[in-house]
Amino acid sequence: MKHDFALNIHHLPRVEGHADIKITVRNGKLVDARWAIVETPRFFEIMVKGMSAERVPFLTSRICGICSISHALASIRAIERAMSIEPPAAAEKTRLLAMQGETLQSHALHLFFLVAPDFTGTGSVLPMIHSHPDLVRAGLQLKELGNEISSVTTGRCTHPVSLVVGGVSKAPEKEQLLKLRAMILERKPALDTACSFFQSLAIPDFKRETEFISLFNGSSYPSIGGRLISTDGVNRDENDYLSMTNEYTRDYSTSKFTKLSRESSVAGALARFNNNYLLLHPKAKEMAASFGFQPVCHNPFMNNIAQLVESLHILEDAEELINSLLDMDLRNIKTTYTTKAGSATGAVEAPRGILYHHIETDAAGKVVKANCIIPTTQNNGNIHNDLWAITEQALREGKNDREIEKLCEMLVRSYDPCISCSVH
Amino acid sequence: MHKGTTFEKLKIASFDFTCCEGCQLQLANRESTLTDFLDLLDIRNFREISSEQHNDYDIALIEGSISRPDEVERLQAIRRQAKTLVAFGTCACFGGVNSLKNRFSLNELAVEVYPGMEVETGLVKKISEVVKVDLSIPGCPVNKEEVERIVVSLVTGSQVTLPKYPVCIECKAQINTCLFDLGEICLGPITRAGCNAVCTTGKTPCLGCRGPAEEINMAAFLELVKERGLSENDLREKLAFYNAFEGLYQP
Numbered sequence: 001m002k003h004d005f006a007l008n009i010h011h012l013p014r015v016e017g018h019a020d021i022k023i024t025v026r027n028g029k030l031v032d033a034r035w036a037i038v039e040t041p042r043f044f045e046i047m048v049k050g051m052s053a054e055r056v057p058f059l060t061s062r063i064c065g066i067c068s069i070s071h072a073l074a075s076i077r078a079i080e081r082a083m084s085i086e087p088p089a090a091a092e093k094t095r096l097l098a099m100q101g102e103t104l105q106s107h108a109l110h111l112f113f114l115v116a117p118d119f120t121g122t123g124s125v126l127p128m129i130h131s132h133p134d135l136v137r138a139g140l141q142l143k144e145l146g147n148e149i150s151s152v153t154t155g156r157c158t159h160p161v162s163l164v165v166g167g168v169s170k171a172p173e174k175e176q177l178l179k180l181r182a183m184i185l186e187r188k189p190a191l192d193t194a195c196s197f198f199q200s201l202a203i204p205d206f207k208r209e210t211e212f213i214s215l216f217n218g219s220s221y222p223s224i225g226g227r228l229i230s231t232d233g234v235n236r237d238e239n240d241y242l243s244m245t246n247e248y249t250r251d252y253s254t255s256k257f258t259k260l261s262r263e264s265s266v267a268g269a270l271a272r273f274n275n276n277y278l279l280l281h282p283k284a285k286e287m288a289a290s291f292g293f294q295p296v297c298h299n300p301f302m303n304n305i306a307q308l309v310e311s312l313h314i315l316e317d318a319e320e321l322i323n324s325l326l327d328m329d330l331r332n333i334k335t336t337y338t339t340k341a342g343s344a345t346g347a348v349e350a351p352r353g354i355l356y357h358h359i360e361t362d363a364a365g366k367v368v369k370a371n372c373i374i375p376t377t378q379n380n381g382n383i384h385n386d387l388w389a390i391t392e393q394a395l396r397e398g399k400n401d402r403e404i405e406k407l408c409e410m411l412v413r414s415y416d417p418c419i420s421c422s423v424h
Numbered sequence: 425m426h427k428g429t430t431f432e433k434l435k436i437a438s439f440d441f442t443c444c445e446g447c448q449l450q451l452a453n454r455e456s457t458l459t460d461f462l463d464l465l466d467i468r469n470f471r472e473i474s475s476e477q478h479n480d481y482d483i484a485l486i487e488g489s490i491s492r493p494d495e496v497e498r499l500q501a502i503r504r505q506a507k508t509l510v511a512f513g514t515c516a517c518f519g520g521v522n523s524l525k526n527r528f529s530l531n532e533l534a535v536e537v538y539p540g541m542e543v544e545t546g547l548v549k550k551i552s553e554v555v556k557v558d559l560s561i562p563g564c565p566v567n568k569e570e571v572e573r574i575v576v577s578l579v580t581g582s583q584v585t586l587p588k589y590p591v592c593i594e595c596k597a598q599i600n601t602c603l604f605d606l607g608e609i610c611l612g613p614i615t616r617a618g619c620n621a622v623c624t625t626g627k628t629p630c631l632g633c634r635g636p637a638e639e640i641n642m643a644a645f646l647e648l649v650k651e652r653g654l655s656e657n658d659l660r661e662k663l664a665f666y667n668a669f670e671g672l673y674q675p
Binding site: 011013014015016017040041042043045046047049051052055058059062063064065066068109113114117123124125126129140141143144147154155156157158159161162164169170249251254420421 | 440441442443444445446447448449450452453455456458459462467470471472473474475476477491492495520521522524525528533536537538539540541542543545564565622623625626627628631657658661665
């Protein structure tokens with residue numbers, strides 16, 4: 001066998017942030033595969049020290065340009081739990097709707113802008129504006145809808161304005177909610193277009209057994225708070241985040257790694273699907289069935305389909321949330337509180353998976369200590385191990401260097417890594 | 425806007441450094457005007473959304489601040505190519521929230537966050553501390569409507585301008601209750617407008633992400649805070665948040 005090659009993808013394109021893929025094959029045998037994150041660390045856990053708790057969500061939302069709402073809400077939840085603050089019901093519903101908007105926006109960005117070009121053979125979505133106009137229009141409609149939900153609930157679509165400790169500083173107006181509901185109904189067909197496109201694709205046939213971790217509350221598809229569970233039977237309290245993650249470093253990556261029952265694990269849409277399938281909206285389950293997609297699925301490429309299925313769940317759930325907000329008194333949206341010393345974890349299901357913020361405050365409400373564990377950090381180990389397994393499988397199947405390169409890129413992209421977020 | 429006119433597309437590239445990539449993401453927002461917006465651009469290099477990368481761009485958007493030696497080299501190479509280098513967003517213009525790191529010892533923070541591992545990190549710098557900047561577009565994140573206006577100006581060759589007046593003017597135009605009257609310190613009176621007062625309209629005080637407005641009266645502003653008996657700690661925390669008022673007050 002002639003196979004001898006070194007693959008070195010510097011700053012992988014069409015992902016958020018900077019990371020390299022390195023594969024070395026000698027005499028047809030894989031000798032090294034690594035997922036090396038080279039992003040510059042920003043040190044948010046240090047920046048936040050000494051800051052007033054009320055300002056923290058405005059800082060931590062800046063960890064990520066795509067999932068800023070999740071970061072704000074993880075901090076807010078940690079602080080509210082640390083200080084025993086109960087936000088009003090209308091604020092909680094507004095926050096849940098904001099999470100749905102953010103996840104829809106993030107999934108649409110990933111599926112249409114980052115993933116779809118791998119299957120259309122274009123370097124980006126830009127040529128697809130002409131080659132696949134209906135698909136691009138559908139993608140933009142869904143992304144815009146996600147952004148609009150975020151704007152109505154938090155004041156703007158990136159770096160939320162009105163998510164605050166104690167509730168929300170401004171409630172959505174009923175007129176805006178009615179418009180939003182009409183927009184959701186009008187845009188449901190866009191998801192059918194997306195579904196037909198993804199059904200026509202050959203999803204790479206690859207699986208490697210692993211452990212999937214997500215939040216779980218038993219009554220609704222997970223979003224803000226809950227038990228920490230895994231497909232290997234782990235079930236822990238939200239504050240036990242450290243024993244769920246067991247963070248460690250590798251000297252070639254500025255993003256850390258985590259593990260639970262096995263050498264690596266997975267967070268994200270596929271993990272939520274695998275742990276919470278029964279709680280999906282019936283229409284979302286129907287869509288999953290049309291792909292022959294069932295839990296527990298161990299093919300990482302199916303994370304893309306899990307995002308598509310979740311998008312349908314979001315459209316249905318957002319409509320219900322809007323209906324209940326329309327029936328609520330939207331004047332009672334913020335609880336007054338007195339600061340106190342305490343510490344707690346806030347866990348939320350960010351678009352890319354379970355996100356933990358742990359915050360400790362002093363009696364004056366200043367942050368003493370903070371720790372943020374990001375979904376992509378929790379996927380690094382699995383991405384790394386999958387790169388080994390998929391390259392070995394491709395070598396066995398006699399694939400050439402270019403095919404292996406493309407497959408590795410697609411594999412990493414299917415995890416939807418948020419790299420600057422994971423380095424924070 | 426360009427029906428019946430001929431124009432040359434801008435040969436543009438977008439790069440990110442120490443940041444969240446949220447400003448670049450705005451380029452893909454405002455979906456209803458997106459295809460018209462993209463019609464004005466010839467995107468030569470934009471790693472976050474495209475595998476097609478060319479280095480023959482004229483305009484470089486730079487998102488993020490600079491905090492590692494390899495970033496300095498990468499930025500200098502971009503400067504050599506770009507005819508117009510744009511500091512894109514608050515981190516690029518002022519250092520942004522990343523600058524909060526500069527209050528701590530570099531050694532201590534690296535040891536605390538990465539125990540047992542060597543991590544390279546330096547003091548956070550804004551772009552103009554490293555290379556010459558031709559145009560600054562502030563905002564955390566940038567306001568896409570403003571970016572659209574600026575791109576049209578660049579295409580048509582007209583002068584690019586930012587509002588000189590403060591956020592206060594935009595906020596009052598929306599008939600918001602003044603946050604000072606609700607007992608909050610708000611940086612709206614001293615911050616450059618152009619955001620349509622998005623934060624104060626959401627009943628959240630302005631933290632000054634767009635930096636100082638032109639001809640601000642800082643002394644009068646500080647006096648106002650004092651007169652109303654508002655917290656000096658809160659004021660300092662707000663002024664320091666984006667590092668956008670550096671040199672205008674005693675930290």
